[in-house]
Amino acid sequence: MRVTLDYNNMTDKFLGDKGFSEKKLSSYASKANAAFRFVKENRGKDELYMGWTELPYNQKEIVADIQATAKNIRKKFQYFVVLGIGGSALGPIMAFNALCHLHYNDLPKSKRKGPKFYVEDNVDPVRMRDLLDVIEPEKTCFNVISKSGATSETMTQYLIILDLLTKAGVNVKDNVIFTTDEKKGNLKKISDEVGGIKSYILPDGVGGRFSQLCPVGLLPAAVVGIDIVGLLAGAAYMDSICNKPAMRHNPALMSAVLQIAAMEEGKNVGVMMPYSDNLKFLADWYCQLWAESLGKNVTLDGTPCNVGQTPVKSLGVTDQHSQVQLYTEGPFDKVVTFLSLKKYACEMPIPHGCENIPDVAFLGGHTMQELIQAENAATAYALTKAGRMNYTLWIPELNAFTLGQLLFLFELQTAYAGAMLNIDTFNQPGVEEGKKATFALLGKAGYAEKKKELDSLPAKDEKCII
Structure with missing residues (x-):
C-alpha cells in the first residue's frame, strides 16, 4: 500500500x-x-536539527508509554485539549482530521474512540472563551506543548487553565501533561516545582514543524484512537x-x-x-x-x-x-x-x-x-x-x-x-523580530531598548487611513 x-x-x-x-x-x-x-x-544529527529522520525507528519504549497513557486518558477524561501553536498544533489537528470521523466530537461517546478533542492554536480571547463554554476543566486532560516553555501563546493558555484548575480545587498534576525539553525550559521548572507533572520529551534535533512523529503528535493521536505504530x-x-x-x-x-x-x-x-x-x-x-x-x-x-x-x-x-x-x-x-x-x-x-x-x-x-x-x-x-x-x-x-x-x-x-x-532548512530567524516586538509591547524585562525603538516610530499619517 x-x-x-x-x-x-x-x-x-x-x-x-x-x-x-x-x-x-x-x-x-x-x-x-x-x-x-x-x-x-x-x-540524526541533533546539532543540524536532523533528529526527525530517526523518529520512525527510535521510539519503541516511548510509543508503549504513550499508548498506556492514552488508554488511561480515555478512561478518565471526557475532554482532551492540546495547548500549543505552530507545529505543536498543526500536526495534531492534521492527524485528527485525517484519520478520525469528520464529526468526531458530535458522535455519542459509544461511537467515539476517545474523549472529545480540541486544539487551541491561537490566543484569540473569543476562541478561549468559547472553548471554556464547551468543556469542564476538571474533566479535561490538557496537553501543554512547548519545547522552551517560553512560547507566549502557549503559556498564556496554560496560565488561564492553571487558574481554572486551581480555583476548582484540582491538582494540576492530575489533569495536565507536558511535552517539552528533557532537561531545561520553563515547563521542566514548573514540573519540578509541583512535584512532577507527567511529561513527554520533544527530542533535541526535532523542530516544531518536523515534530508530528514524536510525542508532540503521537500522544494526541493515540488519545483519539489513531494507530501510531502504523x-x-x-x-x-x-x-x-x-x-x-x-x-x-x-x-x-x-x-x-x-x-x-x-x-x-x-x-x-x-x-x-x-x-x-x-x-x-x-x-x-x-x-x-x-x-x-x-x-x-x-x-x-x-x-x-x-x-x-x-x-x-x-x-x-x-x-x-x-x-x-x-x-x-x-x-x-x-x-x-x-x-x-x-x-x-x-x-x-x-x-x-x-x-x-x-x-x-x-x-x-x-x-x-x-x-x-x-x-x-x-x-x-x-x-x-x-x-x-x-x-x-x-x-x-x-x-x-x-x-x-x-x-x-x-x-x-x-x-x-x-x-x-543551499540554505538552513531548519531555522526560522524571520519570526524573531516579531517576537521581540511583542515582548517589548507587553513590558517583558530585557526589552526596554526595543520598546524605545517602537516608541520612536513615526506617527501614522491620517491621510493614509480612509
Whole structure:
C-alpha cells in the first residue's frame, strides 16, 4: 500500500513548451544527488536539527508509554485539549482530521474512540472563551506543548487553565501533561516545582514543524484512537523507498527537483489541493513546513538570496468553485500538487431521481466516490490543457500507514529542497523580530531598548487611513 508520485503533467509531453524536457530534468541530477548525500550523511544529527529522520525507528519504549497513557486518558477524561501553536498544533489537528470521523466530537461517546478533542492554536480571547463554554476543566486532560516553555501563546493558555484548575480545587498534576525539553525550559521548572507533572520529551534535533512523529503528535493521536505504530511504520516505509540517490526512483527527491526547477522558472506559488476533506488540514501542516523551511534571505555561505515558494492551500472539489479560475487563466506562477485517493472510506451511492431533468438524472447510478474522482481528473486535465504545471501524489486509501508515508515524504522533500537551495532548512530567524516586538509591547524585562525603538516610530499619517 504505497503512495506514488505521478509527474507526467510537469513534462513537455503533456505541457509542450510549458513543461520540463528530459534534458532539463536531467540537468538537476548532480544537484539532486548532492542534496540526497547531504541528508543521508547528516541523519540524526541533533546539532543540524536532523533528529526527525530517526523518529520512525527510535521510539519503541516511548510509543508503549504513550499508548498506556492514552488508554488511561480515555478512561478518565471526557475532554482532551492540546495547548500549543505552530507545529505543536498543526500536526495534531492534521492527524485528527485525517484519520478520525469528520464529526468526531458530535458522535455519542459509544461511537467515539476517545474523549472529545480540541486544539487551541491561537490566543484569540473569543476562541478561549468559547472553548471554556464547551468543556469542564476538571474533566479535561490538557496537553501543554512547548519545547522552551517560553512560547507566549502557549503559556498564556496554560496560565488561564492553571487558574481554572486551581480555583476548582484540582491538582494540576492530575489533569495536565507536558511535552517539552528533557532537561531545561520553563515547563521542566514548573514540573519540578509541583512535584512532577507527567511529561513527554520533544527530542533535541526535532523542530516544531518536523515534530508530528514524536510525542508532540503521537500522544494526541493515540488519545483519539489513531494507530501510531502504523503511522511510524508508514514513515519508515517511505524512508526506505526514498533511500535511493537517483531522483527518478526517489519520489521525495523527484518532487523536490520539480519544485526547485519550477521556482527557478518563476513558479513562486505552490498550491496543495487534496481531493479529500480528511486531508484538508494536511495542507495547513504542509504550508508551515514548506514556508518556514524554505523562506530564507541568506545561503549557508552568507550570500543574500531571498528564496522560497509561497504555499497555498486549496480543497477539491470545493475550491474548483473559488480558486481554479485563477489557476487556469491567471499568471503562470504556480505548481499544483494534487493529493488524490484511489479508494475512499465509503462510496456513497447516488440514487436515481429527477428523471425528467437530464442535468440531474445522469448522476443517478453513480457514486460520490466516482464523482469526486472524476472532478479531480477533470481539474488536472483542464490545468494541463491550459499549460499549467501540476503533479499528483496517489494515495491507495487513507489510513495511518499511508498518512505516515505522506508526512515523511514531505519532510524529506523539504530537506532535499533546502539542500538544493543551499540554505538552513531548519531555522526560522524571520519570526524573531516579531517576537521581540511583542515582548517589548507587553513590558517583558530585557526589552526596554526595543520598546524605545517602537516608541520612536513615526506617527501614522491620517491621510493614509480612509
